[in-house]
Amino acid sequence: MSTISPVDYAVISQAFLSAAREMGAKLCRAAYSSIVREAKDASTGILNARGEAVAQSDELIPILVGSLSIAFRHCAAACPVEELVEGDFYITNNPYQGGHHLNDVFIFVPIFVDGRLLGFSAAVAHQLDVGGSSTLSNIASDVYQEGLTIPAARYSIARDWNGGPLEKLIAANIRVPDQTIGDINSQFAACRTGVSRVVDLCAKYGTAKILQVMDEMLDYSERRVRTAIAAIPDGTYRAEDTLDDDGVTGHPLTVQVAVTVAGDTMEIDYAGTADQAKSGLNSPFASTVSATLTAIKDIVTGSDVPYNEGTFRPITIKAPLGSFLNPRHPAPVAARMEPIYRAFDSILMALGQAIPERVIACGYDSTYLTSLSILESGGYQVFIEVHGGGWGASAEGDGADGIAQPLSNCTNVPVEMTDMGYDYFRIEEYSLVPDSGGAGRHRGGHGTKRAFRILKDGVRFSIYADRFERPAAGIRGGGSGSPAGCEVVRGNERIPYRSMGSDVLRKGDLLVVRTGGGGGYGAA
Structure with missing residues (x-):
């Protein structure tokens, strides 16, 4: 040839x-x-x-x-x-x-x-x-x-x-x-x-x-990935990160990871990770693989290296069958983005021990997904949105404000589009959350706030998210970002929601969605 x-x-x-x-x-x-x-x-x-x-x-x-x-x-x-x-x-x-x-x-x-x-x-x-x-x-x-x-x-x-x-x-x-x-x-x-x-x-x-x-x-x-891995000191680097809760009992779910570098190869082992959840907070193994590879590529290689099958060849990934990073059928998996973000951040923390100059602080790093739907005589209307949060700060600068997290890259849905397309709610506020990024020499990115006014009775609201209780941590002395939150304002009453749930809203309710900030970098 x-x-x-x-x-x-x-x-x-x-x-x-x-x-x-x-x-x-x-x-x-x-x-x-x-x-x-x-x-x-x-x-x-x-x-x-x-x-x-x-x-x-x-x-x-x-x-x-x-x-x-x-x-x-x-x-x-x-x-x-x-x-x-x-x-x-x-x-x-x-x-x-x-x-x-x-x-x-x-x-x-x-x-x-x-x-x-x-x-x-x-x-x-x-x-x-x-x-x-x-x-x-x-x-x-x-x-x-x-x-x-x-x-x-x-x-x-x-x-x-x-x-x-x-x-x-x-x-x-x-x-x-x-x-x-x-x-x-x-x-x-x-x-x-x-x-x-x-x-x-x-x-x-x-x-x-x-x-x-x-x-x-x-x-x-x-070749490029092998060269980049070979530049990392050999050794095993361990870290863990934790989901707020399992969506049912309120108990947290912990990811444990061991990253082993040997020459120009890398092994990622999630042994010790929590068992699969009874809720949809489970990640099919393919999702775990994707999140792991994305984390490694983000840290180890430059953007000029194409993300293809060759990128994966030097890397071995293991997750215990029956864990929430590799569940057994027929476990529910709808909210699989939450556990894989904890896998993503655990790899950042592990590799930060070996190549600290390449790693940023953890960001909000969660998928905050909400749905507003209604059934009327003409059938269903369904609106789904992924809300952006704050990125972690780095040695080079502040974290980005109010954008999609690293595994998502979704853009926001314009307010004008929702006004034209949906008649059962309107957006009354879309803003950054002041001071929500972790303090530090470089601050974390700020989270966002969306407020939805409900215009009809019978609107079903659903949510899954994370970091309502455990915000993004800073690194090298940087402060933590603010946690996320969600509430409905009904007259003089404020009704808080957990990070997973569903409810039927009333005409006049104000649904307030707030994402978390990113961690700061370095002492202020």
């Missing part, structure tokens, strides 16, 4: 990355729901024929890109790639088959060039509703109550979608079929864009050269 020139490699590899980003832009522009269109809770990528992620949309959700290959392998096990034909696709949202929680639906569309399977175009998006006991399944005691599970399988677009039986099955089991089916269609549109870009590259440069570049992109990332 001929050696590819550095120029060709640079041009083609950047074309792959550009295609993945374009897919992400197409997905969000075509989406129906605010959680995808505005908050951009989605991701896209291109895989090779073996199902290894080659290029991923680094401008969207980190936690969704790290597990594309894991979900794909379960799909390929259900139907071997050799049996695929043009017009087929894989689909799954099964948390126990490489997925995250049920709202995250994965789609893989094969890329054929001259009848040869070259790879896959992939898109994953958080669906506004997938059925279940509520629009935000935070009270389920098993995964069945959280919504419709789509097992990893192969389907045909012409036969099973576009009004076919699979589309009808999904639509019949959800509250807002127009938005959910519309968002899945936006995933197909994104995948078609990925297919077209790879086919065009093959036409321009030849299939053999494109395959070479796909392999070299993985090898390049592997």
Whole structure:
């Protein structure tokens, strides 16, 4: 096989990355729901024929890109790639088959060039509703109550979608079929864009050269990560972090991690982590893997290293089966972002012992997710939002104020969009929380506040979050950020809420959502 020139490699590899980003832009522009269109809770990528992620949309959700290959392998096990034909696709949202929680639906569309399977175009998006006991399944005691599970399988677009039986099955089991089916269609549109870009590259440069570049992109990332790990002193570094409570009994849940560096390899072992929770505060193993890899890449490598399958090769990840970072089926997993943020922060604290100059203080580092829904004669309306908080400070400066946390990267939903789209509430305040960042030589980022005026009776409010009791800690003498909180103001009464729960609100209520601040860096 001929050696590819550095120029060709640079041009083609950047074309792959550009295609993945374009897919992400197409997905969000075509989406129906605010959680995808505005908050951009989605991701896209291109895989090779073996199902290894080659290029991923680094401008969207980190936690969704790290597990594309894991979900794909379960799909390929259900139907071997050799049996695929043009017009087929894989689909799954099964948390126990490489997925995250049920709202995250994965789609893989094969890329054929001259009848040869070259790879896959992939898109994953958080669906506004997938059925279940509520629009935000935070009270389920098993995964069945959280919504419709789509097992990893192969389907045909012409036969099973576009009004076919699979589309009808999904639509019949959800509250807002127009938005959910519309968002899945936006995933197909994104995948078609990925297919077209790879086919065009093959036409321009030849299939053999494109395959070479796909392999070299993985090898390049592997070399860069191995070099970065080799620069860390060998040893085992331990840390732990704790969730406020298990969502049922009020008892905290602790993550324990041991990070072992040996030459150019790294092992992450979560032995000692708490057993799985009875609530949805459990992380499927694929989510744990994604969060772990994101933490390592954030700390160890620069942004110029592509986030692909090669990044993962030097790293081994272990989590005890039956722990809340690797639960047994059918444990509920809807709120899986909370435990994986504690895994993320525990790795920051562990590696901070080895390379303190590279690590920032912990931020709010939680997914604060709220839902407001109402059932009227015309059917359901559902609004879901992810609220940003404060980032941790670093040796170089203050933490960022009021933005998405490291595993999320969601944007805020504009107030103007909610005013146009929803008639059962309005946003009366959106602001930063003063002095919520931890004090220090560099302060932590400030949290945010949103106040929703409820305009109709019977609006169901649901929430899951963390750091209501244990705020983000500072480092090197920096102070802790403020905790998060939530309350309803009803006349002269203030009704506080825990970090997980659900209630029915009344017309005139003011729902106040407040996120936490980030930790400070260094003594003031």
